[in-house]
Amino acid sequence: MKLSRPKPSHLALTLLLLTPSASLLAADALASHEHGHGTLQLAVSGNQVELLLRSPAYNLLGFEHAASTEAERQIRDRVMTWLTQTPLVNTPDQACEIHTSKSHQDNGKASHNHQDEGEHHDESGAGHSDIEISQTLICQGLGDDPELGTPLPERFPELEHLDIEWLSAAGQGAIRLEHGQATFHLAH
Template sequence: MMLTDVTGRIATHLHTSTLMACLLMIPTAGALAQPHVHGVAQLLLVQDNARIHMEFTSPAINMVGFEHSPRTDAERQAIDEVRRALANLDSILTLSALDCDVDSIETAVTGMISIDGDTHNHHRHLHDADHAEFTATFELSCSRAQLPSELVITAFDNFQDLESIHATWSLQDTQGAQHLPRQNTRLRLRP
């Protein structure tokens, strides 16, 4: 790999990180929603030309029905199923009309469990019994820089205990926030 390729990737990552940091400082209505509210997930969209950074975070109780360390094989299986679902962008929202390539996907479970080397025995430790979350992060490269005026949210269909989503975005031509109750699956990015 050439040095210019690495430098370009680092610059792109830093630029996206800077945009995200700036977005979090925007005093839009509701932009400072509580980070861990049962029933509520957070959706963040940041655009840099034809690149999109998306992050979806939800309390574990919304996704698997509990936040404690898994006690049964069924609970461990539920965690694995949610992680697999979150690794698919379509489980959260639909961007099919944009013709985007997924450059990277990261899913994480924080505050609930960690696996200490011996995954065969499922040796797990509770880290924070009060606040466990699932997070899915996507980096996308799209064929065009213009996002549609609205996106279809599919997370409500896939995660039954999810009651609402607080979405925040910073796009090339607009920024904003919207609180979506379960019955509203349309995220309106532009008037």
Template sequence: MRRLLLALPFALLPLAAVQANEHDHDHEHDSLGAHEHGVARLNAALDGNTLELELESPAMNLVGFEHAASSNADKAKVAAVRNELESPLVLFGLPQAASCKVASQELESPLFGADEHHDEHAKGHDHKHSEVHAHYRFECATPDALKSLDLAGLFKRFPATLKIQVQLIGPNGQQGAELSQSNATLSF
């Protein structure tokens, strides 16, 4: 399943290129992997009973800053955000009828202190862009009941996240969508 998620961005590159050409943005980093405040990316893949979600977001969207947490207030904020990311069933609205349980989760960010070597190396750079990566795997007893994914909880908890670019592989093939606070639900 991990291979499926890793292949997802490549499978949807033609779709992203078409959308970029249609919208003709003037952003200097207009690509699938761009670091843009207010914008997060979510890869979702449903395969049998397994649903995988991979969220990538600039730390600014979630924590409110990107520098290493040094003050007690900053450390408390990072800890609070990490704690909330450890409750994916609150952030991602999955239909109760699907009976999904969290099978595994991984959280990565330089702010969480997991990669000390990277932090030391990055301190020498003027423009440090801290990202938060969250990978969740759910086992769903009734995957046919997964008709939608509601991100309202994510937008509500992290209001600096203005839009989420979603790439989904599900029973009906692959699709891409851009969700916002006013349009927070994606149908499978």
């Protein structure tokens, strides 16, 4: 299957979604690092989905300090690999494929690009750590009111609340998935 190259109009849609207003920045500053809580932003255009996941590292790794033991490094590497190689949203028939995927964990000042390689860097630092994952997905068969699912709540039980926001040609919307919920409709 040949993957299409992202179009400039998709970039504009993504920038619109991922560029928060001043009021959103103020609200985000208050709840930017809340254990049990994560955010997933989506920009949908045709069969392309741009997404950004933000979560405290604790929700995904079980710790948020820099990985200091071999066991913690293995957990970090396994989780970061899964996050960058698994579509973080998908259609009921699993039609989404990753076109690009990038990760960032702020405490280690390490960025990972998993398009072509699986290399990881040792991290150092302490304190609160957050993880960001961005993906461009190609999802064949997205309709006007597509149902999407995410494997995140099942894979990461510490992620108790996942706020999902989306923007598409049909409009925008938001939903909070609580523990045990994994599907949502992109209806406005």
